[in-house]
Amino acid sequence: MYSNFTVDCVIFGFHEGKIKVLLTERNEYPFKDTWGLPGYFVDNDEEMEHAVKRILYEHTGLKDIYLEQLSAFAGLKRHPSGRILTVAYYALLQLDHMKVKLKPITNYMKQARWFAEDEIPELAFDHGQIIELSLAKIRRKITYSPIAFELLPDKFTLTQLQMVYEAVLGKVLDKRNFRKKMLNYGFLKELPEVQKGVSYRAARLYKLDKRKYLKIFQQTISF
Amino acid sequence: MYSNFTVDCVIFGFHEGKIKVLLTERNEYPFKDTWGLPGYFVDNDEEMEHAVKRILYEHTGLKDIYLEQLSAFAGLKRHPSGRILTVAYYALLQLDHMKVKLKPITNYMKQARWFAEDEIPELAFDHGQIIELSLAKIRRKITYSPIAFELLPDKFTLTQLQMVYEAVLGKVLDKRNFRKKMLNYGFLKELPEVQKGVSYRAARLYKLDKRKYLKIFQQTISF
DNA sequence: ATATACTGTGTATTTTCTACACTAACACAT
């Protein structure tokens, strides 16, 4: 049995230098055939975060995705048939895995697709506003927390990392200063491997040293 | 008629060098006679934020209080009689006005009182956890947003301002560096007045120049 | 007049941030 509130999820991925959002075409009223955020009613005996993970899995086939609650939305007019409270989450995932399968296995949606920020159509409910707020949130958050790594595969190049920052912040960064700063933090482990499949000089691969990163991150938090 | 969810409010004030939280002694089951956060069911035809403002007014007699949503809490076990979702807000108010009347005018609570961080008793529901999260939130927020002013009267001394920062951050700051930094921002207006009622040299009063502060604040946001 | 308690101020040092441009390496085509 369903509870009386829903969860909605803003799923961010990073692809071809751009931040993308996963949207679904609804197959249920209201807003049937309109694009919107993946989301649904939470089961009555189900923890809210479990519901979000379930929806994420149904849409992407992925588990263990970075997840944060954004905010609750409960406007009287957000749902045509009376107020339905929704708790919005945002998720960051490593799209480059490309294990992400976009065949929806639920019957309340018709299809799912990735949209770049500037391609997003008119959305159902207040979902447009929710995405705006999520973007504002990660733009702020990336400046004090290393969420960029959640958007990249385990092994990445410094240029890829910089591209994530540039895509989220919406501005270009100085290459030398960026590398200097990132390497100075000391939480990047240089791997004995380089990029493959590029038709030019392959770049060094790095991975995140989670221990060191948590140490530094916690210091930053408590400043 | 009531909706099926509640709002709870962490009301922060600043008094005698400490951050205080306003708690109420419940007069309703569950957790009758236990201290908890001010909060109640949202009316069916009432906007959520309106309900928070109503509760704030009922408890403090104040309107136009700084208010932000913290998070929604919906744990299956947070309420003994089944899941009740609550949306938690935090509020910052200028306690030194001391117009704050603590006679509750509702019948679902017995009394209200200010508690310093280290005096907070065991609380009803998950309210202890909610306060923890609110504190973490304002500790972070004060580093990038001038919320300190919300806790002070319109006219304040630089020492008072510093004391707010020290109370929130939980560490002592260097007086000269603090003043230098604050005055450099340029959003403080020096008043032709000094403190009154002190038995030593009276300090200069300042007030916030909201226009300049918003300009600088927005720049900071978009960095 | 004297004690008390807080206000208000400057400088030198270290650290962090910013601006800026070229050579090296590799893949591929010829």
Added chain:
DNA sequence: ATGTGTTAGTGTAGAAAATACACAGTATAT
């Protein structure tokens, strides 16, 4: 083997911001 295209990878100097640190001045109370 050579050349072309494309990105990788690197250092330094100047500016700005953060930090550490101590004492004389002023209002009040007795």
